[in-house]
Amino acid sequence: MNIKTRALKKSLWVYHLSTGSCNNCDIEILDCLSPRFDIERFGMVLVGSPKHADVLLITGIVTKKNLERVKEVYHETPKPCFVVAVGTCACSGNMFRSGYNMAGPLKNVIPVDVFIPGCPPGPAAIISAVVKLLNKLK
Amino acid sequence: MNILNVVLLSIVWSIFLIAAGLLILGVERKITARLQWRVGPPWWQNFTDIIKLSAKETSIPERANRFIFIFAPIVSFLGALAAGVIIIFSLLYGISFRGDLITVIFLLTLPYSGLILGGSSSGNALASVGSSRALKLTLACELPFIASLVLIILKSNLSTSIYNIVNMQKNTGINFFSVSGFIAFFVAFWGSIGKLGIVPFDLAEADTEIAGGALFEYSGILLGFFKLTKAVLFIVVPLLLIASFFGSFNVLAWILEYLVIFLLLIIVKNTNPRLRIDQSLRFFWKVIIILIIASFVFMKI
Numbered sequence: 065m066n067i068k069t070r071a072l073k074k075s076l077w078v079y080h081l082s083t084g085s086c087n088n089c090d091i092e093i094l095d096c097l098s099p100r101f102d103i104e105r106f107g108m109v110l111v112g113s114p115k116h117a118d119v120l121l122i123t124g125i126v127t128k129k130n131l132e133r134v135k136e137v138y139h140e141t142p143k144p145c146f147v148v149a150v151g152t153c154a155c156s157g158n159m160f161r162s163g164y165n166m167a168g169p170l171k172n173v174i175p176v177d178v179f180i181p182g183c184p185p186g187p188a189a190i191i192s193a194v195v196k197l198l199n200k201l202k
Numbered sequence: 203m204n205i206l207n208v209v210l211l212s213i214v215w216s217i218f219l220i221a222a223g224l225l226i227l228g229v230e231r232k233i234t235a236r237l238q239w240r241v242g243p244p245w246w247q248n249f250t251d252i253i254k255l256s257a258k259e260t261s262i263p264e265r266a267n268r269f270i271f272i273f274a275p276i277v278s279f280l281g282a283l284a285a286g287v288i289i290i291f292s293l294l295y296g297i298s299f300r301g302d303l304i305t306v307i308f309l310l311t312l313p314y315s316g317l318i319l320g321g322s323s324s325g326n327a328l329a330s331v332g333s334s335r336a337l338k339l340t341l342a343c344e345l346p347f348i349a350s351l352v353l354i355i356l357k358s359n360l361s362t363s364i365y366n367i368v369n370m371q372k373n374t375g376i377n378f379f380s381v382s383g384f385i386a387f388f389v390a391f392w393g394s395i396g397k398l399g400i401v402p403f404d405l406a407e408a409d410t411e412i413a414g415g416a417l418f419e420y421s422g423i424l425l426g427f428f429k430l431t432k433a434v435l436f437i438v439v440p441l442l443l444i445a446s447f448f449g450s451f452n453v454l455a456w457i458l459e460y461l462v463i464f465l466l467l468i469i470v471k472n473t474n475p476r477l478r479i480d481q482s483l484r485f486f487w488k489v490i491i492i493l494i495i496a497s498f499v500f501m502k503i
Contacts, residue, residue: 068257075250102240104231107247112413115261115421118254142259142421 072118072144073198075107079117079141083134084165085124088184089151093121095187103191114141119194122170125153125160131167138174146177146197150190155179208297212287219286223433224248230436230468237472248433252426260422265325274323275420275427278316282431285309286438289364293445293456298365303355306364306442307348310397313431314340317406320428321416332415335479336406342486343396343403349494350390353382354446356501364445371449378447385497387447389490391463394439395470396486399432402474403482411476440464 082090096103097110111117114137126134138147149170152158157169170176177200180193228245235242262271285306292298314336321333354377355362358370377383396403407415417428440463441456448459477485 067253071250071253071257075247075254099238099240102235102242104235104243105241107243107250112409113418115419116414116417116425118258140261142261144258 069201073201076118076146076194076198077109077111077116078103078119078121079111079114079137080121081114081123081134081137083122083124083130083154083170084127085151085153089123089153092184092187093123093150093190096190098187101187101191103194106194108194117141118145119197120145120147121150121190122147122154123150125157125163125165126167126170126173127165128167129165131173134170134173147174148178148180148193148197149176150180151185152181152183155181158183208291211295212291215287215290216283219283219290219434219437220430223430223435223437224252226436226464227433230464230471233468234472248429252429255426255429256423258422260424263325263419266419267323267325270319270323271419272424274316274320275424275431276316278313278320279427279431279434281309281312281316282434282438286434286441289438289441289445292364293368293441293451296365298363301362303351303362303364303367303446307351310435310439310442311340311344313435314397316431317416317428320420321406321418324419326419328412328414329416329418331412332406332408332418336416338479338483339396339399339403339406342483343393346389346486346490346494347393347397349491350386350393350497351442351446353386353494353497353501356498357383368445368449368451376448376450381503382497382500383447385493385500387443389494389497390443390447391466392486392490394443395467396482397439398435398467400467401471402477405476405479405482408476436464440467 080090080093095101114120120138120141122134147170149155153160154170157166160166167173178193178197180189182189185193225245225248228243228248231247232242232245262268288302288306288309292302318333318336318340321329321336354367357377357380358367358374361367361370371377378387399406405415407417412418417425420428440460443463444456444459448455450456
């Protein structure tokens with residue numbers, strides 16, 4: 065493992081994108097930053113711009129209106145970047161799978177690295193998924 | 203000292219400034235985390251961030267002005283570095299020229315100029331909001347900061363060289379312990395918070411509000427240059443305050459004074475919310491300006 069991958073593993077900057085979620089997963093993501101879980105101790109920071117991000121945490125089914133935006137955010141994120149689908153909606157579509165506004169679960173739109181099922185997944189689940197993502201990096 | 207030695211020494215001190223700045227920013231993040239009852243990142247976190255940013259792709263938006271977009275972060279970084287090297291040379295080696303305080307003041311405006319130009323050249327709405335705020339903030343905080351340094355120049359017999367200003371305080375007493383010097387230090391301290399862009403006045407790159415502001419379109423190593431600028435400024439601006447208010451040629455004393463100013467900065471950062479642009483302008487132009495006028499009135503004491 066060279067120094068660049070090692071640095072990337074220790075400083076993942078997270079951009080959080082909601083593509084038509086009910087905001088439940090988003091609250092759980094924000095809980096990860098709270099003093100109890102504090103993901104900043106692994107060097108992870110929530111950033112406001114996709115241009116700064118290394119990880120896209122995407123929640124919600126991808127609605128038809130959001131389809132282009134998701135693609136654009138993925139396109140704008142500087143590579144190497146990783147996509148994490150947070151919540152059952154982003155993984156499979158959940159109960160909205162046959163909804164009129166569903167533009168396919170996230171994996172049909174952009175390549176996804178890690179899926180976190182759960183409605184919503186707790187902060188512990190999100191952190192464990194990110195650790196799995198880190199172990200995937202070689 | 204011949205020219206080769208000067209070049210070598212300035213490279214060594216530049217590397218020192220970068221390393222020390224990143225280290226002190228790491229300490230600042232750690233202390234902030236401890237104050238918020240969190241564990242916080244390790245002290246080497248900012249080094250990892252910079253290495254990571256240098257390895258990432260740098261994307262330049264289609265609508266951006268390529269030349270300004272690429273050179274703005276580099277210019278702001280070099281400006282901060284040059285100011286730091288000038289101050290260190292005059293403090294440690296006594297290499298000083300007439301008017302180098304004015305040169306340092308000029309060089310310390312380059313970081314914000316780079317931020318303004320870079321933000322406005324990147325062709326993004328949020329970035330232009332951020333750079334317009336940065337422009338107003340510069341206008342607001344530069345005036346009291348420079349005015350307090352002008353007071354120091356007046357107090358030290360119109361000498362504009364940093365070495366002379368430090369040297370003169372040996373005879374006439376340290377500026378900080380005079381009435382006008384104390385008021386001017388208070389003013390310069392708030393001005394330096396504005397110049398550093400930390401929390402009460404971080405409206406140019408407000409992360410939660412305009413999503414990174416002027417830095418919105420920057421990625422990769424160009425963003426890294428802005429982060430490095432901030433790190434270097436964290437050393438340089440307190441060093442300038444130390445040189446002009448606590449003149450001494452003792453390294454241990456500098457470190458102590460630096461730590462005191464650094465702690466004050468952290469206390470202000472962690473106990474204040476972000477001000478709006480009108481509030482910060484009012485603060486600098488209505489409250490602080492009265493203090494600086496008062497310090498000019500009491501100049502002889």
